Each structure stands twice: as structure tokens, then as C-alpha cells.
Amino acid sequence: MKIYEKAPAKINLSLDVLYKRDDGYHEVEMVMTMVDLADRIEMQELPRDTIIISSQAGYIPLDEKNLAFQAAKLIKDRYEVKQGVYIHLDKKIPVAAGLAGGSSDAAATLRGLNKLWRLNISNEELKKLGEELGSDVPFCVTGGTAVARGRGEKLEAIDSPPQCWVILAKPAINVSTSEIYGKLVARDIQNHPNTALLLQAIREKNFELLCENLGNVLEEVTIKLYPEVRQLKDVMQRLGADGVLMSGSGPTVFGLVSKESKVARIFNGLRGFCKDVYAVRLLT
Known part of the structure; x- marks a missing residue:
């Protein structure tokens, strides 16, 4: 069985920093939305208990440094999944670009493995998992348009901006x-x-x-x-x-x-x- 997920890029229509918190993070208020530039993620179960990642892009890590790998390991460990998975990242979003490409890949991996392994994890739970991976991952789990507060994990879904x-x-x-x-x-x-x-x-x-x-x-x-x-x-x-x-x-x-x-x-x-x-x- 194969699962395919789209991982769209995000843009910030606004990004405000209110203050630096005691925990070292910044308190932010951001308005984020998604655009139709996307990576595509293919996931396939493996018989042995391992995570393998491949990509046509020669400039991204394919090990524990990759956020999609971290997402797969997190969901495997948290829900005690003993199957392995092969993940292929078809990269279209440029890296280190301010477009949340890695975060969107991680979110798509969480959504895809939830289906592949029939875990029935709610979107709210997936967003909580996403918080452990990075500030933009919870938003990328559900996408759309949202106001993000806290360090990015407190999300309020809002209407889409005017189309353009x-x-x-x-x-x-x-x-x-x-x-x-x-x-x-x-x-x-x-x-x-x-x-x-x-x-x-x-x-x-x-x-x-x-x-x-x-x-x-x-x-x-x-x-x-x-x-x-x-x-x-x-x-x-x-x-x-x-x-x-x-x-x-x-x-x-x-x-x-x-x-x-x-x-x-x-x-x-x-x-x-x-x-x-x-x-x-x-x-x-």
C-alpha cells in the first residue's frame, strides 16, 4: 500500500515578535497562508522495522537531520509501530527559504503515516506531535490560513485572503x-x-x-x-x-x-x- 501526501509551502502575510520569553523562545503573532507550490511525499510500508528516506534533491539530508525522518520516528515511537516505512520526498520547495518546506514535509509525513498505519490520530493530536518537531509544523498539519501565536503552535483558523x-x-x-x-x-x-x-x-x-x-x-x-x-x-x-x-x-x-x-x-x-x-x- 502506498500513501501520497502534498506538502504545500507557506508564506507569512505578517510576522510580529512581541517579546522574548523566559524559556528563550520569542512570543510571536503571525498570519500564515499556503500557496500552490508543494513537495510531494510518497510513503510505503516496509517489512523490516526501519525508516528509509530518498529524494531526487541532492542537497537535503536523508537521515535523522531530516524533519520527515524525525516525524516518522516520533510517530513510530509514540504509537509503538513495529513496521518500517520508505519515504520519497519529491522536492519542489527551495530549502532554507522561509517557506516552511521541511515543516510541511514533516506535517505531510505525520498525516500520511496516520493513514498508512491506520492509527486514527485526530488532527489535534497530530498538531501536538508537530509541536515537538518545529514551530511551523502544527500549522502545516492542517494548512489553510491561520493566526499563529505563542511560539507558533497556538492556531486560530481564519478565512482565506482574497484570491490572487x-x-x-x-x-x-x-x-x-x-x-x-x-x-x-x-x-x-x-x-x-x-x-x-x-x-x-x-x-x-x-x-x-x-x-x-x-x-x-x-x-x-x-x-x-x-x-x-x-x-x-x-x-x-x-x-x-x-x-x-x-x-x-x-x-x-x-x-x-x-x-x-x-x-x-x-x-x-x-x-x-x-x-x-x-x-x-x-x-x-
């Missing part, structure tokens, strides 16, 4: 999320996103208001270390994207575009600037 095109562009650099958060000084943040107005824009399906209220407090930190991100934002704005923001800790920059007639021009203009460029739709 999303242009994603990743410069040829990799960014470590822990490095960016490590250099962030929460008390020094001057410009916090207006999350309330962003949520109003989503409720009212007001695309213009949505674009006006995109915000990410990590941008300033990432741009200081990687000025390519600022250049990429500037290029995307000049080419006519309606709203432009860095996703997560970066370095991927996305542009929201309402008119299909603009998409090809922006896409082709960015291809001259970096190799990893995608034109996709929001997953609503």
Missing part, C-alpha cells in the same frame, strides 16, 4: 532561522505590523488593504546580513507587484499580484535577477 497570484523569488543564499532570531532584539523593534488591519482586510476580502498591511519584523535583521533581500524587494516593487514582503526569516521574497496580465512581466523580470522564481496561486 503570488510571485516567489529566492536569491541564491540560504538563511538560518535560528541565526535571524538570535540577532533579533525584541525590545528594539520600532515598526510592528498592524495585525488587526490585516485581519480586517482578509475578512472583507479587501486586496488593497491587505497589501498595505503586510509586515515582517525579521526583514530588518535579515536585510542587514543579506542585502540581496532588499534588492529583490526593490526589483519586485519596480516591476509592479501590488504587495511585497519577505516570508519568514527569508530570504524568499513574495509579491501579491491581482492582475494576471502583470504576472508574466514580473516573473520574467525576476528571472534575470535570480534562478528560483515561481508564479503560483494562493491555496484557498
Whole structure:
């Protein structure tokens, strides 16, 4: 028996850090949604009690460092599953990009193994398992659009944003999320996103208001270390994207575009600037 799961990329429409907590994590408030750029995960039971991972991508670990491997081991150990599993990751989402590719792979692995091994684990339980793997994994378990609080695990599902095109562009650099958060000084943040107005824009399906209220407090930190991100934002704005923001800790920059007639021009203009460029739709 084989199980197939789709693992879509996420973008942050807003990312705010409120303060640094006593446990070392940052208290966040984020609005996240998913786009139609996805890895595909194939899972097949093995007769012997082992976890094997393969991928066509030559740049990802295929052992305990891989989040999908960690997800498989967690669910096996927690539910005392004695069967093995072969997992193939067909990677489309760029790595270390601020798009939660690894987290989405882990979430898809939890969902897929729940079906493959007929464990009947509820979505709430899967999200709890996901918390042990990473801050973005609980959101990726169910997807959709949500406000995430705490360190990302407290989720409130909300309506989808107004439908539009999303242009994603990743410069040829990799960014470590822990490095960016490590250099962030929460008390020094001057410009916090207006999350309330962003949520109003989503409720009212007001695309213009949505674009006006995109915000990410990590941008300033990432741009200081990687000025390519600022250049990429500037290029995307000049080419006519309606709203432009860095996703997560970066370095991927996305542009929201309402008119299909603009998409090809922006896409082709960015291809001259970096190799990893995608034109996709929001997953609503």
C-alpha cells in the first residue's frame, strides 16, 4: 500500500515578535497562508522495522537531520509501530527559504503515516506531535490560513485572503532561522505590523488593504546580513507587484499580484535577477 501526501509551502502575510520569553523562545503573532507550490511525499510500508528516506534533491539530508525522518520516528515511537516505512520526498520547495518546506514535509509525513498505519490520530493530536518537531509544523498539519501565536503552535483558523497570484523569488543564499532570531532584539523593534488591519482586510476580502498591511519584523535583521533581500524587494516593487514582503526569516521574497496580465512581466523580470522564481496561486 502506498500513501501520497502534498506538502504545500507557506508564506507569512505578517510576522510580529512581541517579546522574548523566559524559556528563550520569542512570543510571536503571525498570519500564515499556503500557496500552490508543494513537495510531494510518497510513503510505503516496509517489512523490516526501519525508516528509509530518498529524494531526487541532492542537497537535503536523508537521515535523522531530516524533519520527515524525525516525524516518522516520533510517530513510530509514540504509537509503538513495529513496521518500517520508505519515504520519497519529491522536492519542489527551495530549502532554507522561509517557506516552511521541511515543516510541511514533516506535517505531510505525520498525516500520511496516520493513514498508512491506520492509527486514527485526530488532527489535534497530530498538531501536538508537530509541536515537538518545529514551530511551523502544527500549522502545516492542517494548512489553510491561520493566526499563529505563542511560539507558533497556538492556531486560530481564519478565512482565506482574497484570491490572487503570488510571485516567489529566492536569491541564491540560504538563511538560518535560528541565526535571524538570535540577532533579533525584541525590545528594539520600532515598526510592528498592524495585525488587526490585516485581519480586517482578509475578512472583507479587501486586496488593497491587505497589501498595505503586510509586515515582517525579521526583514530588518535579515536585510542587514543579506542585502540581496532588499534588492529583490526593490526589483519586485519596480516591476509592479501590488504587495511585497519577505516570508519568514527569508530570504524568499513574495509579491501579491491581482492582475494576471502583470504576472508574466514580473516573473520574467525576476528571472534575470535570480534562478528560483515561481508564479503560483494562493491555496484557498
